[in-house]
Amino acid sequence: MALDPSEVRKIAHLARLGIDEQDIPAYARNLSDILAFVEQLNAADTSDIAPLAHPLDATQRLRSDAVTEVDQRDHFQSIAPQVEAGLYLVPKVIE
Amino acid sequence: MHTKTIVELGAGLRAGEFSSEELTRRFLDRIKHHDRRLNSFVTVTEAAALEQARAADRRLASGDAGPLTGIPFAHKDIFCTEGVKTSCGSRMLDNFTAPYDATVTARLKEAGAVMLGKTNMDEFAMGSSNETSYYGPVRNPWNTDAVPGGSSGGSAAAVAARLAPAATGTDTGGSIRQPAALCGITGIKPTYGRVSRYGMIAFASSLDQGGVMAGTAQDCAMLLEAMAGFDERDSTSVDRPVDDYPAALDQPLKGLKIGLPREYFGEGLELAVGEAVEAAIEEFRKLGAEVRDISLPNTHLAVPTYYVVAPAECSSNLSRFDGVRFGYRCENPADLTDLYVRSRGEGFGPEVKRRIMVGTYALSAGYYDAYYLKAQQARRLIRDDFQRALGEVDVIMGPTSPTVAFRLGEKTDDPVTMYLSDIYTIAVNLAGLPGMSVPAGFVEGLPVGLQIIGNYFSEARLLNVAHQYQQVTDWHRRVPEDFV
Numbered sequence: 158m159a160l161d162p163s164e165v166r167k168i169a170h171l172a173r174l175g176i177d178e179q180d181i182p183a184y185a186r187n188l189s190d191i192l193a194f195v196e197q198l199n200a201a202d203t204s205d206i207a208p209l210a211h212p213l214d215a216t217q218r219l220r221s222d223a224v225t226e227v228d229q230r231d232h233f234q235s236i237a238p239q240v241e242a243g244l245y246l247v248p249k250v251i252e
Numbered sequence: 253m254h255t256k257t258i259v260e261l262g263a264g265l266r267a268g269e270f271s272s273e274e275l276t277r278r279f280l281d282r283i284k285h286h287d288r289r290l291n292s293f294v295t296v297t298e299a300a301a302l303e304q305a306r307a308a309d310r311r312l313a314s315g316d317a318g319p320l321t322g323i324p325f326a327h328k329d330i331f332c333t334e335g336v337k338t339s340c341g342s343r344m345l346d347n348f349t350a351p352y353d354a355t356v357t358a359r360l361k362e363a364g365a366v367m368l369g370k371t372n373m374d375e376f377a378m379g380s381s382n383e384t385s386y387y388g389p390v391r392n393p394w395n396t397d398a399v400p401g402g403s404s405g406g407s408a409a410a411v412a413a414r415l416a417p418a419a420t421g422t423d424t425g426g427s428i429r430q431p432a433a434l435c436g437i438t439g440i441k442p443t444y445g446r447v448s449r450y451g452m453i454a455f456a457s458s459l460d461q462g463g464v465m466a467g468t469a470q471d472c473a474m475l476l477e478a479m480a481g482f483d484e485r486d487s488t489s490v491d492r493p494v495d496d497y498p499a500a501l502d503q504p505l506k507g508l509k510i511g512l513p514r515e516y517f518g519e520g521l522e523l524a525v526g527e528a529v530e531a532a533i534e535e536f537r538k539l540g541a542e543v544r545d546i547s548l549p550n551t552h553l554a555v556p557t558y559y560v561v562a563p564a565e566c567s568s569n570l571s572r573f574d575g576v577r578f579g580y581r582c583e584n585p586a587d588l589t590d591l592y593v594r595s596r597g598e599g600f601g602p603e604v605k606r607r608i609m610v611g612t613y614a615l616s617a618g619y620y621d622a623y624y625l626k627a628q629q630a631r632r633l634i635r636d637d638f639q640r641a642l643g644e645v646d647v648i649m650g651p652t653s654p655t656v657a658f659r660l661g662e663k664t665d666d667p668v669t670m671y672l673s674d675i676y677t678i679a680v681n682l683a684g685l686p687g688m689s690v691p692a693g694f695v696e697g698l699p700v701g702l703q704i705i706g707n708y709f710s711e712a713r714l715l716n717v718a719h720q721y722q723q724v725t726d727w728h729r730r731v732p733e734d735f736v
Contacts, residue, residue: 165609172567172612173574173589174605175597184606187667191610194668195556198626201633208628211458212444212635212684213708217487232351238581245576248587 159189253278254414255731258323258471261417265312265322272312272322276305276366279324283368283415286735290391290413292406294329295337296369304366311364319474319498321364326416328407329370330377331462332451333357340453341373341385341403344573344580344599354451355483356420356462363478368416372406375601376570377427377455379403380673383664384603391660392435393732394698398657401431407465408435413735418466418475422452424459425558426652426677429689432465433652433701436691438718438728439465440472443708444684445490447476448483456565457488459558459681468728469690469718473497476711492709500712501719506540508717509645515551516650516676528693528700529651535724536649536717546645548637553630554679555671560614560627561682566604567611573599606667635683642707647717651676652689652701676703686711690718691727699727 160168162181165188169176176184230243239246253275256264264270280298287293301324308322332338332350334357339345353361360367374384382390382405390405392398393413400409404421408431411419421428423441432439440463447462454460464475477497483489512533517526533543575581575595582598585591600608614623641648654675663670680687685705692702702721706714722728 160613168609168613168616169605170593171616172571172608173592173596174600174608175593176605177597180602184609187606188609188613190666190668191559191606191671192613194671195559195623195627197556198553198560198630201550201553201626201630203626203629203633206629206632208625209632209635210628211488212682213490215445215488215490218491220484229351233577236347236349236351236578238575238578247576248585248591250588 160185160192254282256417257468258320258417258466258474261323262319266317272305272308272366273302275322276301276324276368279368279416286413286415289396290393290409291388292372292390292410292413292415293326293369294339294341294372294387294406297336297367300336301366301368308364308366318363320360320478322366324366324368324416325360325475326369326371326407326410326419327357327367328404328420328422329373330422330453331357331420332453333367333370336370338370338453339386341375341387342600342604343386346386346580348579352451355448355485356479357451359479371410371419374403374405375604376453376566377403377422377424378566378603378607380426380430380670381663382406383660384601386601389660392657393735394436395657397659398698399434399660401434401653401657403427404465405431408432408437411435411437411465411467412732414731418464418471420462421465422460422462423681424456425562425681426674428463428465429652429677429687429701429703430674432689434657434699436699436727436730437465437467438469438472438688438690439463440476440688440711440714441680441686442476442480442711443686445488446480446686446709446711448486448489450483450485454569456562457569458565459562468722469688469715470498470501473501473715495712497712497715500716503716504540505536505717505720508536508541508647510536510541510543511546511641511645511648512543513546513548513551513641513648513650515548520654520672520675521651522655522695524695525651525655525700528695529702532692532702532721533649535721539720539724544645546641546648548641548679550630550633550637551679554634554682555675557627557630557634557682558678559610559671560623561631563607563611564614564624565611567608567615570604570608603667631682634679638683638685646706647714648705650703652703656695656698656700680705684708686714688714688718690721693727
């Protein structure tokens with residue numbers, strides 16, 4: 158699968174990833190190479206093979222529904238880029 | 253002092269031959285003197301290290317010391333350390349002071365080990381050469397024009413140059429074993445779920461596993477003993493007792509069944525690396541092991557499978573870096589989308605961006621079945637290969653890496669060529685198995701690693717096998733001459 162520049166722009170947008178316009182052709186080339194490489198998988202016969210999500214086939218452990226964490230809001234917000242009155246600040250979302 | 257193993261250093265501390273403070277100062281001095289040529293540390297925590305060392309000396313004096321009390325180590329900068337910058341090799345986290353300790357960090361602290369600093373690494377552990385770090389490449393102590401491997405390249409170089417007696421690492425596709433091989437040290441990646449991932453910055457959560465890099469298998473056993481074990485804060489941590497790794501080291505190898513996968517000795521393997529590995533296998537024969545050929549027929553699917561699964565998981569994991577709660581934020585964002593797009597665009601380097609985009613594409617509507625589902629099916633084929641083989645043999649051996657350390661810049665223009673340097677390590681992560689790399693010779697002055705793979709939770713056996721080999725060889729005792 159060869160990606161063209163417009164597809165790279167679309168993927169970058171989906172991932173909310175700023176890419177310089179001048180770098181788009183190089184990303185298109187690299188990503189196309191990687192996708193061509195992984196498409197070797199198409200040659201493998203995987204009919205009737207169940208997908209493997211966890212090597213030990215483990216499932217998520219459950220715990221009782223009890224509060225186990227203490228409130229550390231101020232501690233965690235001390236490293237935030239911008240906070241006010243315990244809230245994270247971002248640019249205005251609603252006009 | 254700096255060429256001693258942890259076991260020897262521990263004996264010296266307990267006998268009062270030197271204090272932890274003296275030992276710590278020695279390694280801090282070596283870092284100061286030598287690391288400008290290697291760039292293996294992102295942060296050196298001198299004051300905190302000396303404070304921890306003095307606390308360890310008090311514990312030693314009061315008789316309340318364990319085997320790691322007062323022993324210095326270097327910590328990969330992927331593990332959160334409360335109050336200390338935790339960068340993950342990225343501009344995104346250059347300003348990130350972790351607000352809590354990873355479980356691995358906490359356990360080593362409790363054991364009384366002394367953290368010298370945080371080691372350089374490929375950005376978010378994505379790389380095989382340590383060239384994707386925001387802090388610049390790490391150099392290989394055996395030849396500073398060569399890469400140390402990656403992603404735990406800083407840890408490997410620091411241990412090889414004896415700037416630290418041991419270091420932590422993480423391994424998602426070979427990131428402990430490949431740099432251990434390329435730098436001539438011993439490294440172990442445990443079974444998936446053996447070491448807690450809590451506070452270990454996530455790259456590909458179904459593959460990531462923390463482990464140890466040190467001079468000897470015995471030292472790896474000591475550290476792993478302290479790090480491993482169930483942690484309720486990691487939902488994939490396995491609730492199963494930790495074996496007594498040091499106690500298992502002395503078991504004789506007579507009758508050990510070793511399998512050599514023919515797929516690991518074929519095209520792409522550098523001839524001289526293959527010869528060094530064959531010579532190592534010969535040593536095991538002399539120790540009484542039985543060696544037979546085996547096949548892992550789906551080996552060729554491992555790297556392509558990994559480069560779907562790992563990017564898919566990375567694109568999801570790294571969506572948390574949004575410039576809102578912590579980490580890098582761009583200047584003067586115009587609106588919320590601009591804040592996300594520019595913070596991520598400016599905060600991440602090119603390899604991380606490539607992988608996020610590959611993962612985003614593979615998981616996007618209409619492509620999921622063709623890429624992600626297909627890769628998960630191939631992943632089962634790869635795991636089943638190992639299960640069949642490990643029904644016949646106790647351990648699997650082969651080269652860790654197809655070549656010795658390559659030159660800086662040699663593979664940076666071609667991601668796929670770089671990815672193939674992990675061809676023998678990646679399948680182990682897909683299968684969730686434990687694996688080690690052990691020094692097994694040199695080719696033109698650069699180290700060769702022997703890989704040893706075992707069944708789930710066979711860490712004690714792997715360490716035993718490696719330790720017995722290290723009783724009859726001295727490759728692991730060599731020190732690069734510029735760092736003696």
